[in-house]
Amino acid sequence: MTELNINSFLEDITSKLPNLSIKRNEPLKHYTYTETGGPADLYISPSLFDEVELILSKARTHQIPVTYLGNGSNIIIRDGGIRGIVLSLLNLTDIYHENQLVHAMSGAAIIDVSQYAYKQSLSGLEFACGIPGSVGGAIYMNAGAYGGEVKDCLKYIIAATNAGEILTIEAADLQLDYRKSMIQTNDYVVLEAVFELSPGDQSTIKLMMDDLTERRSSKQPLEYPSCGSVFQRPPGHFAGKLIQESDLQGYRIGGVEVSKKHAGFMVNVDHGTASDYEALIKHVQQTVKEKFDIELNCEVRIIGEHK
Template sequence: MDNHTILEALTTFLPKSLIKVDEPLKRYTFTKTGGKADFYLSPTSHIEVQKIIEFAYNNQIPLTFLGNGSNIIIRDGGIRGIVISLLQFNQITVNNQSITCGSGAAIIDVSRRARNHHLTGLEFACGIPGSVGGAVYMNAGAYGGEVKDCIDYIKAVDDTGQLHVIKGEDLELDYRTSIVQRKHLVVLEATFKLKDGDINSIQATMDDLTQRREDKQPLEYPSCGSVFQRPPNHFAGKLIQDAGLQGHRIGGVEVSTKHAGFIVNVDNGTATDYENIIKHVQSVVKEKFDVELKREVRIIGERLKD
């Protein structure tokens, strides 16, 4: 099926205003890098998402889901097929000690809404830049807390468009992994179960974590957040620092001089620059300390053709 035929088919069940053709994806990533998507769709209902998935599945069209683009690198060749944006699903609803939110909601906003309703348990997320869907996908965590501690259940779809409701204890959440990853599910909605707390204490904790984050992290530059997982018995940033790699630059991308665990876009860097510097860091750390650094950031899409 060629792109013209795909476009015609999409307009039979999606308004044209929700369809963008050859859309530059660097507009949607924190690194400000990434090539074009053949089709970039912004569905506004779960039914529309299911219809897109069913259409793609039946016609063997590649399908990619994109949250807020905070912990991902999209290659410079872009993404073939269909990219679905989930940012429209950003509602946040509080009901007693539960907060239900769309997968496109920023986890920071959810933590703030919890605070405003005197609910404790999501303070750790006050500085995590990802979406709710991404946070569940990788069991996001910081400063001793993680999604695993407070998730109640999610609604997700599989690669055929079928909807599933999965309890928190069945998500197999572990360090930066989940059943959502392993079964290629797409989170549409998540509900967190929290506890009543004192708003002043909650705010104090959030202020402390925010200050610690601002002190340590290079927030002044575009980046993809923490690039590497924590190796057993080590800290990735410490290994990279001890390897003398802070400030090392390839193209417009460099290892942050403020926090070695971050790689920042300082001068119109590309996704290729990111890939090359990540591989270089992994190689040097392996050579110097015999430790393999595994990526936390996802890298997707196609490389530019020569």
């Protein structure tokens, strides 16, 4: 990919979509919960499925790589940023329902979908009331909390391939597992998710959501920028407990430290960088491995180029 590829792509796409939001050399730290991340060559924010389809098609024609970004809650973007196109889905936010089916666009916050379901007296998404990710991100990693997972209530999705082809994929075909889905391996982008919920008592739904929200706020370091839970749960163990028992709470590299409130989180306490995050992650993994002989695998996605 060269500057010529980018310029020819811009000329092509703006002739077809003159009102499309495109930013050049856009700092991605503005779009991540860690408040870290270098620039994107192109940061594009479509508002319609047709726009996504055309962008992907033109990117393929001009040989420009595309990286998808939701609301940046469980991702670390390296300080060198991302080459090519970063396709933001945050303008795709519509939520509506048909009987017990709740439709949510990829950029909608999964918290908002949970709240919408509650207002319609629909049960099944209570577990998501505190998950900070987007719908697309929640599908991508089969997000879950407090005993619930996306796969428990997902019916189907609408996705686009990297060639711009639009597909409808049933939940049963998504290979949803613990923090995994076939979206990851196929490099698809989720455009819409449809959840199949159950009628419920609104007051009961609210009580459960209030309880989960209180539990989350009392245990998690929501007062600092972070990428959420950093590590997957090792079989038979809890990552946070292993880190705590390794005396790593409060351990800091640069401006990033292991949270004193919840050892499974790493918080940006003083203008930390993505390099600080990566170094701290590596240190925690090595320490836990040495002490317990247990591998900690990342739940957070780490992408982009080193500075």
